[in-house]
Amino acid sequence: MDIFIDALGETFAPTTAAFALAAIGLNFHYGMTGLLNMGHAGFMLLGMYGFAISTQRGAPIWLALIVAMVVAVLFGLLLGWPTLKLRGDYLAIVTIAAAEMIRFLGRSQSLQGLTGASTGIRGNDYKYTFEALSPFPDERITVGWFTYHGTLSSSWWLRVVAWVMVLAFALLFWRLSKSPWGRVLKGIREDEDAVRSLGKNVYWYKMQALVLGGVIGALGGILWALGNAVQPDSMGRPTTFWIWTLLLLGGAATVFGPVLGSVLFWTSLVVVKRVAGVLVPDSWMTQSELEPFSLVLVGITLMCLVVFRPQGILGDRREQAINV
Amino acid sequence: MTIERRTVVRAVLVFVVAALAVTLFSAMTAQGATVSDSAVSSDISMTTTTVDIDPPDDAASEPAPTSYSGSNRFLQSIVNGLVFGLLLALASVGLSLIYGTTGLSNFAHGEQVSFGAVLTYFFATQQPVSLPMIPVSFVIGMPLVPAALLAIAVAGALGWVQDRYLWSRLRKRRVGLVQQMIVSIGLSLAILNFIQWWVGGRRLRLTPDIDPRYQLGPVYLGEQTLISTGIAIACLLGVGFFLTQTRRGRATRAVSDNPSLAAASGIKVDSIVRLVWVMAASLAAVGGILLALYENGTAFDAGARLLLLMFAAVTLGGLGHPFGALVGSMVIGLVTEVSTVWLAPDLKYAVALGILILVLLVRPQGILGRAERVG
Amino acid sequence: MSSTDPFVKVTPEPGAPKPDPIVVAHGVKRQFGGLTAVDVAHFEVQRHAITALIGPNGAGKSTFFNLLTGFDSPQSGEWTFNGHSLAGVPSAKVARTGMVRTFQLTKALNRMTVIENMRLGATDQVGENFFAALVPGLWRQREADITAQAHELLERFKLYDKRNDFAGSLSGGQRKLLEMARALMSKPELIMLDEPMAGVNPVLTESLLDHIVELKAEGVTVLFVEHDMHMVRRISDWVVVMAQGKVIAEGPPTSVMANPAVQDAYLGAHHDTDLPEEL
Numbered sequence: 015m016d017i018f019i020d021a022l023g024e025t026f027a028p029t030t031a032a033f034a035l036a037a038i039g040l041n042f043h044y045g046m047t048g049l050l051n052m053g054h055a056g057f058m059l060l061g062m063y064g065f066a067i068s069t070q071r072g073a074p075i076w077l078a079l080i081v082a083m084v085v086a087v088l089f090g091l092l093l094g095w096p097t098l099k100l101r102g103d104y105l106a107i108v109t110i111a112a113a114e115m116i117r118f119l120g121r122s123q124s125l126q127g128l129t130g131a132s133t134g135i136r137g138n139d140y141k142y143t144f145e146a147l148s149p150f151p152d153e154r155i156t157v158g159w160f161t162y163h164g165t166l167s168s169s170w171w172l173r174v175v176a177w178v179m180v181l182a183f184a185l186l187f188w189r190l191s192k193s194p195w196g197r198v199l200k201g202i203r204e205d206e207d208a209v210r211s212l213g214k215n216v217y218w219y220k221m222q223a224l225v226l227g228g229v230i231g232a233l234g235g236i237l238w239a240l241g242n243a244v245q246p247d248s249m250g251r252p253t254t255f256w257i258w259t260l261l262l263l264g265g266a267a268t269v270f271g272p273v274l275g276s277v278l279f280w281t282s283l284v285v286v287k288r289v290a291g292v293l294v295p296d297s298w299m300t301q302s303e304l305e306p307f308s309l310v311l312v313g314i315t316l317m318c319l320v321v322f323r324p325q326g327i328l329g330d331r332r333e334q335a336i337n338v
Numbered sequence: 339m340t341i342e343r344r345t346v347v348r349a350v351l352v353f354v355v356a357a358l359a360v361t362l363f364s365a366m367t368a369q370g371a372t373v374s375d376s377a378v379s380s381d382i383s384m385t386t387t388t389v390d391i392d393p394p395d396d397a398a399s400e401p402a403p404t405s406y407s408g409s410n411r412f413l414q415s416i417v418n419g420l421v422f423g424l425l426l427a428l429a430s431v432g433l434s435l436i437y438g439t440t441g442l443s444n445f446a447h448g449e450q451v452s453f454g455a456v457l458t459y460f461f462a463t464q465q466p467v468s469l470p471m472i473p474v475s476f477v478i479g480m481p482l483v484p485a486a487l488l489a490i491a492v493a494g495a496l497g498w499v500q501d502r503y504l505w506s507r508l509r510k511r512r513v514g515l516v517q518q519m520i521v522s523i524g525l526s527l528a529i530l531n532f533i534q535w536w537v538g539g540r541r542l543r544l545t546p547d548i549d550p551r552y553q554l555g556p557v558y559l560g561e562q563t564l565i566s567t568g569i570a571i572a573c574l575l576g577v578g579f580f581l582t583q584t585r586r587g588r589a590t591r592a593v594s595d596n597p598s599l600a601a602a603s604g605i606k607v608d609s610i611v612r613l614v615w616v617m618a619a620s621l622a623a624v625g626g627i628l629l630a631l632y633e634n635g636t637a638f639d640a641g642a643r644l645l646l647l648m649f650a651a652v653t654l655g656g657l658g659h660p661f662g663a664l665v666g667s668m669v670i671g672l673v674t675e676v677s678t679v680w681l682a683p684d685l686k687y688a689v690a691l692g693i694l695i696l697v698l699l700v701r702p703q704g705i706l707g708r709a710e711r712v713g
Numbered sequence: 714m715s716s717t718d719p720f721v722k723v724t725p726e727p728g729a730p731k732p733d734p735i736v737v738a739h740g741v742k743r744q745f746g747g748l749t750a751v752d753v754a755h756f757e758v759q760r761h762a763i764t765a766l767i768g769p770n771g772a773g774k775s776t777f778f779n780l781l782t783g784f785d786s787p788q789s790g791e792w793t794f795n796g797h798s799l800a801g802v803p804s805a806k807v808a809r810t811g812m813v814r815t816f817q818l819t820k821a822l823n824r825m826t827v828i829e830n831m832r833l834g835a836t837d838q839v840g841e842n843f844f845a846a847l848v849p850g851l852w853r854q855r856e857a858d859i860t861a862q863a864h865e866l867l868e869r870f871k872l873y874d875k876r877n878d879f880a881g882s883l884s885g886g887q888r889k890l891l892e893m894a895r896a897l898m899s900k901p902e903l904i905m906l907d908e909p910m911a912g913v914n915p916v917l918t919e920s921l922l923d924h925i926v927e928l929k930a931e932g933v934t935v936l937f938v939e940h941d942m943h944m945v946r947r948i949s950d951w952v953v954v955m956a957q958g959k960v961i962a963e964g965p966p967t968s969v970m971a972n973p974a975v976q977d978a979y980l981g982a983h984h985d986t987d988l989p990e991e992l
Contacts, residue, residue, distance in 0.1 A: 050516060050519075052523075096695065096698055096699045096702075097698065100698070100702050102516065103443050103515075103516075103519070103657075104653075104698060104702065106443065106519070107443070107649050107650075107653055107694075108694075108695055108698060110646065110649075111646055111649070111650065111691040111694055111695060112691070112695065114646055114687070114688075114691060115688045115691045115692060118684070118685065118687050118688035118691075119685070119688055121684070122682055122684045122685050122688070123682055123684055124681075124682045124684075124685065186847075189846070189847060189849075190843075190846055190847070193840050193846035193847075193849070193852070194832070194838045194840035194841045194846060194852060194856065195840060195841050195842065195843055195845075195846035196846070197825075197829055197832060197833055197841075198833065198841050200822070200824075200825055200829075201822050201825065201830075201833045203824075204822035204823055204824055204825060205820045205821075205822055207784065207804075207816070207820060208816070208820035208821075208822060208892075209822075209833065210784070210804045210805050210808070211782070211784075211804065211808055211813065211814050211815070211816070211820070211896070212808060212813070212833060212834050212895065212896070212898075212899065213805050213806075213808035213809040213813070213836060213899060214805055214833075214841070215803075215805045215806075216805065222843055226843075251642070252527065255523050255524075255526075255527055258520065258523065259524070262520070295473075298471050298472075298473055299470075299471065299535075302538075303470070303535050305531075306531035306532070306534040306535035307470075307531070307535050309527060309528075309530075309531035310527075310528045310531045310532050310535065312527060312528075312531075313524045313525060313526070313527030313528025313529070313530075313531065314524065314528050315524070316520065316521075316523065316524030316527065317521045317524035317525055317528070318524075319524075320513075320517045320520045320521050320524065321508065321511075321513065321517075321521060324517060
C-alpha cells in the first residue's frame with residue numbers, strides 16, 4: 015500500500031512536473047523541428063543559476079524569472095549560431111559539449127562566489143521570493159493520502175504552480191503545432207532543403223525553435239530547483255538522457271507525450287526501486303545498488319522504445335510507419 | 339582549404355566574447371584568484387601525500403602525476419598533454435572508425451573504455467570482488483599483464499556481440515542514424531549504471547605498486563606512464579599499418595569513403611563493419627587500461643567523463659577521418675594540460691570543449707576533413 | 714515555326730543572347746577540390762518559354778541548378794533574375810523572388826499530409842510568424858484561401874483524393890507531382906524542374922507534360938532538366954546542352970541533337986549510353 019501511495023504521489027510531484035516542462039521544451043526541438051539537442055540539462059542548469067543568483071542578489075521574483083529566460087535565450091542563440099547551418103549531429107555534439115561546459119564552469123572553484131562551486135546554492139538562499147507568494151497556510155496540509163507542507167520547498171504551492179505551468183505550455187505547444195508556424199518547423203524536421211526551396215528562412219526558424227525550447231527548459235530547471243536545490247552535478251548528461259527517454263516514451267511531437275512520459279518515468283522509477291527493495295534480498299542487491307539497477311532499466315527502456323515503438327505511447331502509428 | 343573570411347570574423351568575435359566573459363567572471367569573483375590557488379596547492383598535496391582517500395568526483399583533482407609546480411610547469415604540462423593526447427587517441431580511434439564506416443555517433447563508446455579498465459581491475463585486484471545479483475565474493479588476483487590481455491579480449495568480444503546482435507540488426511531494419519544514436523545513448527546509460535552496480539562508485543586501482551618516477555631533463559615521468567606511452571604508440575602504429583598496408587585495412591578505408599561504392603566493388607561491408615567494431619572495442623579497452631595506469635586509478639564513469647573529449651577529438655580531427663582522431667586527440671590533450679598553467683585545473687575540460695566549439699565555427703569539417711564532398 | 718516564336722532571331726550557339734531573358738548567368742564556375750563541376754561562360758533563359766537543359770550524366774546540370782538557386786555557391790560568377798543579381802543570395806530568398814525549384818531526388822515532406830505539404834508552399838501566410846501564430850484570428854482567412862488554392866492544384870495534378878494521406882505513403886511518381894504542385898503554390902515566375910519525369914508512370918507523364926505546357930500558357934517560365942529526349946522534343950521551345958560543366962550547344966529541340974559537339978559529348982562521356990533515338 016505504501017508503494018502504491020508513494021507511486022501515486024510521484025505522479026504529481028514537483029520533479030515530475032519540472033521534467034514534463036523540460037520535455038515540452040525538448041519536444042519543440044526534437045518532436046517539432048527535429049533538432050538533436052543533447053544538452054537540455056544545460057538550459058535547465060542555466061535557468062536555475064539565473065533565477066537563484068539574481069534572487070540572491072536581491073532581485074524580485076519577476077526579475078529573476080526574466081534573468082533566467084534571458085540567459086537561456088542568449089545560450090540558445092550562441093549555440094544555434096554556428097551549428098544550425100551544419101548537419102544535425104554537429105548540433106548534438108555542440109549542445110552536449112556546451113551543457114557540460116556550463117556544468118564544469120558552474121562547479122569550478124574559480125566561480126565559488128557566484129555559483130557555490132560543486133556544492134551549489136542552498137534552497138533557502140533563493141526560494142523565499144517564491145514561497146512568499148504562496149496563498150496556502152504555512153503548515154503541513156493533508157489531502158487524501160498525501161501530506162505536504164503548504165508553502166515550503168516541495169510544497170502544495172509548488173505543485174499547483176508547476177502543473178499549471180505544464181498545462182499552459184502544453185497548450186502553447188498545441189496552439190503552435192496547429193499553426194502555420196508549426197507547419198514550417200515540421201517541414202524542416204522532414205527536409206530542410208525542401209522548405210528552403212519554398213522560400214522559408216530555415217536557419218531563422220530553427221533558431222526560434224531552439225531558443226523557445228531552451229527557455230521552456232530553463233523554466234523547467236527553475237521548477238526543479240524550487241523543489242530541490244541548485245546543484246550542478248544533478249544537471250549532467252544523464253538528466254538530458256532521462257528527458258529524451260521520457261519524451262520518446264510518451265511520444266515525441268504529441269501534446270501530452272512529455273507529460274505522460276514524465277509521469278510514467280518517475281512513477282515507474284519509484285515502483286521499481288521500492289518493489290526491488292522489498293523483493294530482492296539485501297545480500298543480492300543492497301539499497302545503494304538499487305539506484306544504478308533502476309537506471310540500467312531506464313537505458314534498456316530507451317533502446318527498446320526507439321527500436322520497437324519509436325512513436326511512443328501517444329504517437330501516431332501511421333506517421334511513424336513511414337521510414338524517413 | 340580556403341577559409342571564408344566571414345567564418346574567421348565570426349570565430350574571432352566569439353573568441354573576444356569568450357575572453358571578455360572570462361575576465362568578467364574573474365573580476366566578479368574577486369576572491370577567485372586565491373581560491374583557485376588554494377585548489378592547486380591542495381591538488382599538489384594530494385598527489386604527494388596520499389592517493390588512498392577517495393577524491394571527489396572531479397576530473398581535475400584526480401591524483402594524476404601532473405601537478406608538479408615550479409619553473410618547468412609549462413614544459414611538464416606539454417609533456418603531460420602529449421601523453422594524455424596519445425592515450426586519448428587510442429581510446430577515440432575506434433569512435434572515429436565506427437563513425438566512418440557506419441555513420442553512427444556512438445555515445446556508448448565511453449563505456450567501452452571504462453569496461454576495459456574495470457575488467458582489468460576485476461581480474462587483477464587482490465580485493466574480493468563479486469558479480470551483480472550473485473551474493474558470493476571471491477578474489478581472482480591475476481598478474482596485471484594477463485589480466486589486461488584477458489580484459490581486452492573480453493571487451494573485443496563485447497564489441498563483436500554488440501554488432502552481431504544489435505547494430506547489424508538495426509542496420510538491416512533500416513533504423514535511421516538519429517535513432518541509432520539514441521539507441522547508443524540508451525546503451526551507454528545501461529552499461530554505465532551496470533558497471534556502477536557491479537563495482538560501485540569507488541575509485542579502483544589496477545595495481546598496488548608505487549610508480550617510480552624518473553626525471554628526464556626538466557620534466558618528470560612515471561614508469562607506468564612511460565610504458566603506457568610506449569604501448570599506445572605501438573598500438574597506434576599498428577592501426578596505421580593496418581589501415582594503409584593491409585587488404586582489409588584498405589577495404590575499411592574504402593567503406594569509410596563510400597559504403598555503397600565499396601559494396602559495389604565487392605567488399606563485404608558487413609564483415610568489415612564487424613571487424614571495425616571488434617577493433618574499436620578492444621582499442622577502447624586498451625586506452626581505458628592505460629589511462630587507468632596513467633591516472634593511478636579508474637572508476638565506473640571514467641569513460642563517460644572521457645566521452646566528450648573523445649567526441650571533441652574526433653570532431654576536431656574530422657568526423658570519420660581515419661587519422662583525424664589522432665590529430666584531434668593530440669590537440670585536445672595539449673590544450674587541456676597546457677590550460678592548467680593559467681587556469682584553474684578544474685576548468686580544463688571546459689577549455690577543451692570551448693576549443694571544440696571554436697574550431698567548428700571556422701572549420702566545421704575538422705582539421706583533416708575534406709572541405710566539400712563531390713557529387 | 715510561327716512568327717511569334719521569340720527564338721526566331723536567336724543564333725543556335727552556346728551562350729546565345731535571348732530577346733527577353735529572365736535569367737542571365739555569366740562566368741559561373743564551381744570547383745570541388747580539383748574537379749571543375751560547372752564552368753558556364755554565358756547562359757540566358759527566355760521569359761515565357763519552356764527551356765530544357767540536357768546533357769550526359771555528370772555534365773553538371775544539377776550542380777548548375779543548385780548554383781542558380783542558392784543551394785550551392787560558385788567560386789566566381791554573376792547571375793541575375795529579372796535583372797537583380799542573385800550572387801550570394803540565400804536559397805530561401807531566391808525562392809521568394811519568384812524562382813522556385815524542385816529536386817532530382819524528390820523532397821516530399823513524408824510525415825506531413827499532402828494538403829499540409831501544399832499549404833507550406835504558399836507565401837504571405839502571416840501565421841508563419843511566431844507571434845501571429847498565437848492568434849489564429851490573424852491567419853484563419855489566409856489559411857482558407859491557401860487551402861482553396863491547394864485543392865485546385867491537387868485536382869489538376871490528380872492528387873485531390875490523397876489530400877489527407879501522408880506524403881510518405883504516395884508512390885514515387887505521385888511525390889514528384891506533389892513536389893511540383895507544391896512549388897506552384899507560391900505562384901512563381903520561373904519554375905525550375907530537376908528531372909520532373911523520372912519515375913513517373915507513362916499515363917501520369919502525359920498529363921504532367923500537359924501541365925507544363927499549361928503553365929507556359931499561364932505566363933510561367935519553365936526551365937527543366939531531363940534525360941528523356943522524347944519529352945524534351947514534345948514540350949520545349951529551346952534546348953541547352955551541357956557537358957563537363959560547360960554549355961556546349963543551344964538550339965531548337967528539332968535540330969540541336971544533330972550538332973556534332975552534342976553527339977561527341979554523349980558518345981565521349983558514355984560509350985555505353987544510347988544516343989537519344991530520334992537523331
